[in-house]
Amino acid sequence: MSDAETLLADAPAGHKDELRLWLRLLTCTNLIEAEIRRRLRADFDTTLPRFDLLAQLFRAPDGLTLGEVSRRMMVSNGNLTGLSARLEAEGLVERRALATDRRATTLRLTARGRRAFSAQSTAHEGWVAELLGGLSAPERATLFRLLARTKTSARAATEDTSP
Amino acid sequence: MSDAETLLADAPAGHKDELRLWLRLLTCTNLIEAEIRRRLRADFDTTLPRFDLLAQLFRAPDGLTLGEVSRRMMVSNGNLTGLSARLEAEGLVERRALATDRRATTLRLTARGRRAFSAQSTAHEGWVAELLGGLSAPERATLFRLLARTKTSARAATEDTSP
DNA sequence: AGATAATGTTTTAGGCTTCAAGTATTCCGC
């Protein structure tokens, strides 16, 4: 969340180019994400993690186990324990023991949870369209493609040692 | 930090394009940021917020007030109270009362803080170059330019009501 | 000078996040 360009003056070797690109990528994402968080709080009194969890469950009418959600959201198990407990307390999510495996718990949206997410999701999509509205369709297409290349590059560098 | 593509199936209206772009932007950034956090912890036993604060102070030999750092890092005041306290406890940062304004505190790197940041900064720059190494120089240039457009677009949508 | 406003920081309450350790249950090899 740091201000971009800050590290540039200190860059020692010859990779300023990549550093500048990374800082701008970070700035863009943080800018948009902060605004989305702000609006989620202002308009729906909720948070991005809550919204993300509802999104996962919305697509799984039969529910998901905590572990499954944890993998899909790429967050730790312990994190989901608290998050789902809060959402259950708010009446948006229901926890039920899994009959076939008594270790596991399934999470499922309540009717109220479905209604809440539908409203939030519609607004969210509009916000994103608004925030990216300054780009033309061709610009968006090029950016999308280059980000795919970026993703591939980062994954390759990340999984170098662990296939 | 949620898995991308998840929200797409639920997208109600006609802005799937922008949503897809946003989710990919988010995925890319999170992927790279997570790897940087992982390496900061593994190689230097530190965190990104600590690193960011050191970076700010490295460029300001005369020190900065908490408020100044807070603005540059785009982070709340209260946050910096704790962060700077931890770094002071580790001996990397020094707090000193400001003579001309007894409300304010200036933060400054210690010699040890400067050494620590230098090492971290060099490594950090290498990591970023490695993670973005899959892109050619022209690709990086185009991406950089499109992200500038994205930043402008997002800022325009953010500051609509508050000039 | 005295009241009031503005500024700089800390505190408080709460949420998000991870890692590591602990508990419960299931699976697997024998």
Next chain:
DNA sequence: GCGGAATACTTGAAGCCTAAAACATTATCT
């Protein structure tokens, strides 16, 4: 079917983060 390994989740400690209230100091207005 029994014992050990693997799996699913929870708990606990610690850090990061915010918003709002409290506190201290400085600036301003009259």
